[in-house]
Amino acid sequence: MQAQAIHNSLIEQWMRTNHAFPGLNLRTLLALFASSAADWDAVAAEWKKTTKDSPFSDSVTASQLFNPHMGKGQNRTKANKLTMGNEKVFWLLEFLKAVGLWSSAAPTRANNADVRKTYVISPRELEINHHDSVLARFRDRLRTKAP
Secondary structure (H helix, E strand, O other): OOHHHHHHHHHHHHHHHHHHOOOHHHHHHHHHOOOOOOOHHHHHHHHHHHOOOOOOOOEEEOOOOOOHHHOOOOOOOOOOOOOOOOOEEEHHHHHHHHHHHHHHEEEEEOOOOOOEEEEEOOOOOOOHHHHHHHHHHHHHHHHOOOO
16 A cells, blocks of 8 residues: 555645645634535635645545545446546645544454454544543554453
């Protein structure tokens, strides 16, 4: 899998855009999640407009690692044919998925098989100062074998 290269390129773009446009990424993320009715396309377009004369890309190929539902050929609105094109997504959303994977995922190996499963905690409410201890207990319980 090319997860490391994807992760590194997203982190690199985060660092470079923060240097070139201080605060832009954070303002954009706050606008994306300010309400459930936020217009993500408009927010992404505003980011692109602000960075239009820079070398930064506003979209990246959607990684199947972070978007298993977006496999090639099966993501058309009307599935009247299979195409092999890559889906493009706003890079900051993909960045959040990459960073979130390292802070909220619990990968495990299934018993008696060469299969891995990744569990992600998704609490309804969790104070940020309790996140690490909850995730640590969650990971520990997943790895503890029941008698």
